[in-house]
Amino acid sequence: MTTTTLTSREFNQDTSRARKAANEGPVIITDRGRPAHVLLSIEEYRRLTGKGMSLLEALAQTDEGSDFEFDPPKMGGGWLKPVDFE
Structure with a gap:
C-alpha cells in the first residue's frame, strides 16, 4: 500500500491523479x-469501518453484472422463544 501526499492546490488541479492514487493507498x-x-477508495473505507454494502446500495447498482456479497448479521441473544398457547 502506497501513501500519497498532495497539497490542496495539487488536489484541486489534478483530481484524477488523486483518484488513481487512492486505488493504491x-x-x-x-x-x-x-x-x-x-x-480512500470505497473498498478501503468499508474495510476500515467494517461496513459492507447496504441493501439499498446493492439495489441501487446500475451496472449489469454487478456482483456483491450480502451477508446480514446473525441475530442472537435468545430472542426466539417457544410459543405457549395455554
Missing part, C-alpha cells in the same frame, strides 16, 4: 503544510 491532502483530509 490513502491520499493525504494537506492544507498549509498540515494533513487535513484523507482520500
Whole structure:
C-alpha cells in the first residue's frame, strides 16, 4: 500500500491523479503544510469501518453484472422463544 501526499492546490488541479492514487493507498491532502483530509477508495473505507454494502446500495447498482456479497448479521441473544398457547 502506497501513501500519497498532495497539497490542496495539487488536489484541486489534478483530481484524477488523486483518484488513481487512492486505488493504491490513502491520499493525504494537506492544507498549509498540515494533513487535513484523507482520500480512500470505497473498498478501503468499508474495510476500515467494517461496513459492507447496504441493501439499498446493492439495489441501487446500475451496472449489469454487478456482483456483491450480502451477508446480514446473525441475530442472537435468545430472542426466539417457544410459543405457549395455554
